Amino acid sequence: MARKADYKRFEALGVQNLGISANVTFSQQTFAESLKLPFPLLSDFPDRKVMRSYGVLNEKTMAAIRSFFLIDPQGIIRKKWIIKNDETTVVYSDTLLSGIQEAIGKR
Amino acid sequence: MSGVLVAALVGAAGADQAALASLLKTLDLRSYTSRTAPPQFSGSTFHARQLAMTEHRGTVIVLNFWASWCLECRAEMRVLERLQREFSSRGLAIIGVNARESKEAVGRYSKELGLTYTLMLDPDGKINALYGVIVLPTTFVVARDGRAVAFAIGPRQWESAPARALIEALLAEPTPGSAAQ
Numbered sequence A: 001m002a003r004k005a006d007y008k009r010f011e012a013l014g015v016q017n018l019g020i021s022a023n024v025t026f027s028q029q030t031f032a033e034s035l036k037l038p039f040p041l042l043s044d045f046p047d048r049k050v051m052r053s054y055g056v057l058n059e060k061t062m063a064a065i066r067s068f069f070l071i072d073p074q075g076i077i078r079k080k081w082i083i084k085n086d087e088t089t090v091v092y093s094d095t096l097l098s099g100i101q102e103a104i105g106k107r
Numbered sequence B: 001m002s003g004v005l006v007a008a009l010v011g012a013a014g015a016d017q018a019a020l021a022s023l024l025k026t027l028d029l030r031s032y033t034s035r036t037a038p039p040q041f042s043g044s045t046f047h048a049r050q051l052a053m054t055e056h057r058g059t060v061i062v063l064n065f066w067a068s069w070c071l072e073c074r075a076e077m078r079v080l081e082r083l084q085r086e087f088s089s090r091g092l093a094i095i096g097v098n099a100r101e102s103k104e105a106v107g108r109y110s111k112e113l114g115l116t117y118t119l120m121l122d123p124d125g126k127i128n129a130l131y132g133v134i135v136l137p138t139t140f141v142v143a144r145d146g147r148a149v150a151f152a153i154g155p156r157q158w159e160s161a162p163a164r165a166l167i168e169a170l171l172a173e174p175t176p177g178s179a180a181q
Helices: A007-012 A025-035 A049-053 A093-104 B002-009 B017-026 B071-090 B103-113 B126-130 B161-171
Strands: A019-021 A041-043 A067-071 A077-082 B042-044 B050-052 B060-066 B092-098 B118-120 B138-142 B148-153
Touching (some): A007 A093, A025 B148, A067 A093, B071 B092
Parallel strands (some): B092 B118
Antiparallel strands (some): A067 A077
């Protein structure tokens, strides 16, 4: 929700938000419509290849560990946030935005 | 009025897609663009019967996600009960999927509203998650051939003329496996 509210702040830095989960596209469509998300949701179901390749697949739940990756236009990961206590930790947009600014040198 | 509209909607191959799209727009339903199949589920009904969605293949399904604390669900479910009574003999199946409440809570609510249509229990929220439901009510419409037709986030006027026309049009589609009408 925070990402939706702050979407324009990410856009202003030239960042395209993409959400990805192990849910089927059918459920993602309902979810995205319910929240009126301004950015796309991608499905990594059923193979979870993306989650595995980024090292954030929880093998027990077969869902993603909540995480954020900043990828530059060359496809290089410039920064990542992997949330360990993902049930209780709130990741504020400000945390991500300041990290992005730091990584790309924008103010 | 609705009879005239329905007559225009129904052709040899079933509902006219442009007219169907127009009805969906009027009802503010989000249509599925391709031949999307809804996720199949099975589970326990309030009456302790195991039910698989595949059992309803060949019927028009209105799949309504609800909870007893959801005020907007209440009026809508009374309407769905009336539609069930009116159209079930022609192939309409209303299925209510509860959101994470106990069997007792579902029983009290069902009795209070006099509901006779199928109520699925979903104490762990697995069916809700499978459909991506995070807002109540959320409703999905499925055609006789099993394709997902449309969905609505929030309540809709299911007894309105356009809604009835939609139901009639979908009921008029051929049942898979049967000879063309």
